[in-house]
Amino acid sequence: MAHFPMSMRKCLGCGEEMDYAAPLPGDDDPRGPRPGDLSLCMYCGLLMAFDEELEVRLMTPQEAARVPRKERVRMARALRDFQRAQRRAKRRALH
Numbered sequence: 853m854a855h856f857p858m859s860m861r862k863c864l865g866c867g868e869e870m871d872y873a874a875p876l877p878g879d880d881d882p883r884g885p886r887p888g889d890l891s892l893c894m895y896c897g898l899l900m901a902f903d904e905e906l907e908v909r910l911m912t913p914q915e916a917a918r919v920p921r922k923e924r925v926r927m928a929r930a931l932r933d934f935q936r937a938q939r940r941a942k943r944r945a946l947h
């Protein structure tokens with residue numbers, strides 16, 4: 853999967869550090885984030901948006917309401933898969 857390094861920023865929800873962006877699985881457009889794109893924190897699931905400087909900002913309720921249901925489902929799946937992989941990696945590290 854394509855990864856796009858970004859300068860370090862923190863999730864506005866959980867404070868986890870984010871230093872790269874990646875498209876959702878199934879998005880074959882291998883481009884980096886652009887202003888207005890959505891940003892989903894893979895730790896807490898907070899949905900944010902990239903501003904003109906590609907900093908993350910909170911979405912307005914109106915913007916959040918416009919996210920299509922299909923996209924929400926894809927994001928929820930990506931989040932679940934990421935968190936599963938994280939748990940597996942953690943378990944492996946303990947043994």
Ligand SMILES: [Zn+2]
Pocket residue numbers: 863864865866867868893894895896897898
């Ligand atoms: Zn977060």
